Amino acid sequence: GAVVSQHPSWVICKSGTSVKIECRSLDFQATTMFWYRQFPKQSLMLMATSNEGSKATYEQGVEKDKFLINHASLTLSTLTVTSAHPEDSSFYICSARDGHSGASYEQYFGPGTRLTVT
Amino acid sequence: AQKVTQAQTEISVVEKEDVTLDCVYETRDTTYYLFWYKQPPSGELVFLIRRNSFDEQNEISGRYSWNFQKSTSSFNFTITASQVVDSAVYFCALTGISGYSTLTFGKGTMLLVSP
Numbered sequence: 186g187a188v189v190s191q192h193p194s195w196v197i198c199k200s201g202t203s204v205k206i207e208c209r210s211l212d213f214q215a216t217t218m219f220w221y222r223q224f225p226k227q228s229l230m231l232m233a234t235s236n237e238g239s240k241a242t243y244e245q246g247v248e249k250d251k252f253l254i255n256h257a258s259l260t261l262s263t264l265t266v267t268s269a270h271p272e273d274s275s276f277y278i279c280s281a282r283d284g285h286s287g288a289s290y291e292q293y294f295g296p297g298t299r300l301t302v303t
Numbered sequence: 304a305q306k307v308t309q310a311q312t313e314i315s316v317v318e319k320e321d322v323t324l325d326c327v328y329e330t331r332d333t334t335y336y337l338f339w340y341k342q343p344p345s346g347e348l349v350f351l352i353r354r355n356s357f358d359e360q361n362e363i364s365g366r367y368s369w370n371f372q373k374s375t376s377s378f379n380f381t382i383t384a385s386q387v388v389d390s391a392v393y394f395c396a397l398t399g400i401s402g403y404s405t406l407t408f409g410k411g412t413m414l415l416v417s418p
Binding site for chain 1: 350400402405406409413
């Protein structure tokens with residue numbers, strides 16, 4: 186099956202610093218990648234959708250200047266949390282869609298990255 | 304707009320009991336897909352099942368079974384003879400078929416199975 190990896194799996198950073206999270210599709214080309222945020226005991230909330238080679242589309246209420254998304258290749262998307270604050274502490278999950286499968290409904294999820302901002 | 308409702312926030316059962324997790328959805332699409340995912344304490348989402356809107360046949364996979372009723376917009380999930388390892392949060396989700404469709408998740412149901 187299709188595999189999506191995320192790195193790092195967990196990260197602790199100081200308030201005011203930036204942190205980058207990588208999402209890779211290991212055995213398929215991901216034309217579209219999605220970034221979700223999940224607070225404790227809550228559901229997954231879509232933050233943004235990124236298509237390879239174009240700007241990400243952010244959901245309402247998500248600050249695009251704070252959460253920088255880059256999808257420069259068909260196997261890699263990055264989420265950079267800039268000037269992180271404690272309220273950005275969350276579980277970030279990426280997913281990827283295989284552009285060649287014809288199954289536009291299918292998303293493959295990464296294992297998630299737990300971010301703690303101190 | 305799409306919406307998925309999982310009315311049960313938390314369910315506690317004793318091992319070997321059967322348990323049903325409810326999922327009700329809303330969509331204007333005529334073709335759509337429904338999913339169930341399991342999220343254990345580790346956090347990684349585990350795919351359980353996908354069902355398209357034209358296939359109303361119930362499905363059974365081991366101790367798991369799913370009941371899809373289009374007439375009531377429900378896609379319920381039953382675990383038979385629950386085990387402690389079934390303890391997790393379970394999410395129901397919905398998406399359309401267009402390339403612009405996104406996945407809408409319910410709020411999840413936390414299942415606690417005690418020995």
